[in-house]
Amino acid sequence: MCPAQAVWLFEELGLNYEIVSFRFDGVKKPPFIDINPNGRVPAIQDPNTGLTLWESGAIYQYLIEVYDTEKRLTYESPNERHLCNQWLHFQVSGQGPYYGQVSWFSHLHPEKIPSAIERYANEVRRILGVLEGVLSKKPADAQWLVGNKMTFADMSFMPWNFRLREVLSLPWDEIWKDTPHVRAWHERMVALPSWTRCIDLRARLMDEQGLQWNGIPKGIETFTDYEKKIAAGEDTTAK
Numbered sequence: 001m002c003p004a005q006a007v008w009l010f011e012e013l014g015l016n017y018e019i020v021s022f023r024f025d026g027v028k029k030p031p032f033i034d035i036n037p038n039g040r041v042p043a044i045q046d047p048n049t050g051l052t053l054w055e056s057g058a059i060y061q062y063l064i065e066v067y068d069t070e071k072r073l074t075y076e077s078p079n080e081r082h083l084c085n086q087w088l089h090f091q092v093s094g095q096g097p098y099y100g101q102v103s104w105f106s107h108l109h110p111e112k113i114p115s116a117i118e119r120y121a122n123e124v125r126r127i128l129g130v131l132e133g134v135l136s137k138k139p140a141d142a143q144w145l146v147g148n149k150m151t152f153a154d155m156s157f158m159p160w161n162f163r164l165r166e167v168l169s170l171p172w173d174e175i176w177k178d179t180p181h182v183r184a185w186h187e188r189m190v191a192l193p194s195w196t197r198c199i200d201l202r203a204r205l206m207d208e209q210g211l212q213w214n215g216i217p218k219g220i221e222t223f224t225d226y227e228k229k230i231a232a233g234e235d236t237t238a239k
């Protein structure tokens with residue numbers, strides 16, 4: 001998962017929130033590792049309950065349980081709630097890591113290893129195929145993962161799918177070639193005003209911090225160069 005996911009849920013639930021945004025340089029050191037010892041984003045701190053939480057799946061379950069009081073993005077019934085959780089776990093353990101690895105080997109790894117790119121790109125296609133199989137069997141007016149409405153389970157897949165063009169270095173028509181139901185599902189979510197607000201916010205923060213689409217500051221060519229500059233304590237602020 002990525003921070004956009006948490007922000008989208010805040011937006012969709014209409015919650016008040018404040019973003020503390022920082023660059024990759026800060027993710028593995030204090031003050032952030034005092035919040036998340038695993039040094040990864042997102043993490044949240046809830047002043048209403050005093051809870052600090054990391055791991056996006058846990059954050060999703062918490063926000064839904066505590067703040068979706070009208071059950072707009074979940075269900076009352078335990079069976080349906082557990083089905084939502086099942087898809088969330090699949091997103092966290094299946095989609096996130098594989099999309100992350102194909103991005104890493106395609107765009108950030110210092111050597112080109114075609115077999116690694118191929119393996120993870122195939123996994124991405126397999127995951128899209130799993131989603132296609134399920135969505136294509138749902139009634140035409142209720143093509144959501146659980147029941148007949150969008151839930152946090154559907155939402156959890158969006159941020160990574162939204163990056164597929166960069167992840168696979170392919171045009172959208174090519175990406176969705178074999179998965180028309182996934183495409184329609186994805187495009188229904190992309191059209192939501194809450195998603196637009198979330199993406200505009202992300203673009204503004206990236207721009208303010210001088211970052212390229214892949215998170216590397218402008219003016220630095222590769223992730224390896226970026227890591228070397230961080231290790232050497234150099235100023236990596238975009239010039």
Ligand SMILES: N[C@@H](CCC(=O)N[C@@H](CS)C(=O)NCC(=O)O)C(=O)O
Pocket residue numbers: 001002003027028039040041042054055056057092096
């Ligand atoms: N399992 C974690 C994964 C989070 C994750 O990988 N976040 C990335 C950004 S999208 C990160 O913090 N990367 C920094 C790093 O790898 O050091 C979750 O779902 O929250």
